[in-house]
Amino acid sequence: MSLLCGIDSVRDLLRANTERFARGLPANNALLWGARGMGKSSLVKAVHAGVNAGLGDKAGSLKLIEIHREDIESLPELMGMLRGAPCRFIVFCDDLSFDAADTSYKSLKAVLEGGIEGRPENVILYATSNRRHLLPRDMMENERSTAINPGEAIEEKVSLSDRFGLWLGFHRCSQDEYLAMVQGYVAHHGIPIAPDALRREALEWATTRGSRSGRVAWQFVQDLAGRLGVRLTDTPA
Incomplete structure (x- = not known):
């Protein structure tokens, strides 16, 4: 977790929420949204590992289950198995989003609402997305322009x-x-490299990629280690 730089505040919030759970x-379902490559999914996995390690005798009692976006409709069945x-x-659902023709979001909505057939007490949901509202802006605008009651149509999606x-916002x-x-x-x-050379090469790498993020930083380090013949002992989740 110490290698995830630049996201200290959201890291602490997610870890505290996970420790309480x-x-x-009581703890909240969490949506990690924002810029791509900034460590959203890596943070979920690192927090799970860190909290599990701190459980001591109960280590392993906190499980991480990843469900793919395409399998959202099976969430109610999964909740029944875990209850x-x-x-x-x-x-955990990574890169969660929905398009205009997709109605599977209703399955997720039902689980998040809780209740008798909703989320069990021993289950929490974490999701990552590039979109704050999980839906593309053009889809929401289309709903606004074509619905009989635009406000209600948008409200259901949002x-x-x-x-x-x-x-938790990642910028x-x-x-x-x-x-x-x-x-x-x-x-x-x-990795043995002079600070000036490291700075120059890292900035050049980011310029050629047209962006700066944790993912771009890690890709640069992999390239650097390969060129210098250094074997990396582990990799980010």
């Missing part, structure tokens, strides 16, 4: 993201944050 205390199990579960009690990183990510990886893996 692991201890059997009453001795472990606690984070159900209310899905409202059912995630914890919203594009600054140059300094990008360089801190690169330096963190280089130090962790013991």
